Amino acid sequence: MRALDDLPTPELPAGYRVRAVRGEEDVAARVAAHRAAWWPSRVTEESYRAVMGTWPYRPELDRVVEGPDGRFAATCLIWFDERNGVGELEPVGVDPGLRRRGLGRAVCLAALGALREAGGRSAVVYPLHGHPDHPAPAPLYRGLGFREHARTITFTAPEARG
Ligand SMILES: CC(C)(COP(=O)(O)OP(=O)(O)OC[C@H]1O[C@@H](n2cnc3c(N)ncnc32)[C@H](O)[C@@H]1OP(=O)(O)O)[C@@H](O)C(=O)NCCC(=O)NCCS
Numbered sequence: 001m002r003a004l005d006d007l008p009t010p011e012l013p014a015g016y017r018v019r020a021v022r023g024e025e026d027v028a029a030r031v032a033a034h035r036a037a038w039w040p041s042r043v044t045e046e047s048y049r050a051v052m053g054t055w056p057y058r059p060e061l062d063r064v065v066e067g068p069d070g071r072f073a074a075t076c077l078i079w080f081d082e083r084n085g086v087g088e089l090e091p092v093g094v095d096p097g098l099r100r101r102g103l104g105r106a107v108c109l110a111a112l113g114a115l116r117e118a119g120g121r122s123a124v125v126y127p128l129h130g131h132p133d134h135p136a137p138a139p140l141y142r143g144l145g146f147r148e149h150a151r152t153i154t155f156t157a158p159e160a161r162g
Contacts, residue, residue, distance in 0.1 A: 001147065002123050002124075002146040004116040010113070013103075015068035017065070018063055020059055020061075028045060033064065033075050034093060037074075037094055037095060038093055056082070061087065061118065062075075073103050074092075074098070074106070075092070076110070077092075078115050082119065085122065086121070087122075088124050089108065089112075105144060
């Protein structure tokens, strides 16, 4: 978790900019970016419209990094619990061909800044930790100033393993 009082300013490579999702006009590009980052993904334009219609979704907390070609290279959606002043980052994704250029960091910082503007005081995220196939998330969030406050350990019965 991380308090929001000392957020660094997002920095992007030339030609990239970060902005909020504008609604229906962005659905196709938003879904394409999610599917690229999370391939293979079950998310469709229809299912994403359902996400956008789900409380407490807010387009200003759904941030994208737009590339020079107009495609979305990185995305970060925050779910804001107004009562507790806490936002949860879920999910964060970057196009596999554009990783390790600071886009993930930038899109998270922009979304965290928007969360603070909306009245948020802190943020949480639940990354995989120590998983050999997913080395990036924990260092990303640590580098963003998040600190560990809880850990979930999942026990899976052998017959339930996929
Ligand atoms: C996690 C993810 C969003 C990172 O995006 P990114 O744009 O490559 O990240 P950045 O370039 O901003 O990297 C910021 C820091 O994260 C860490 N990091 C990023 N990729 C890493 C990797 N493969 N291994 C170890 N650390 C990594 C580094 O500390 C990096 O800083 P550095 O480049 O100065 O060393 C991206 O790998 C991704 O989309 N993965 C699949 C989806 C996912 O797992 N999302 C997170 C869900 S919680």
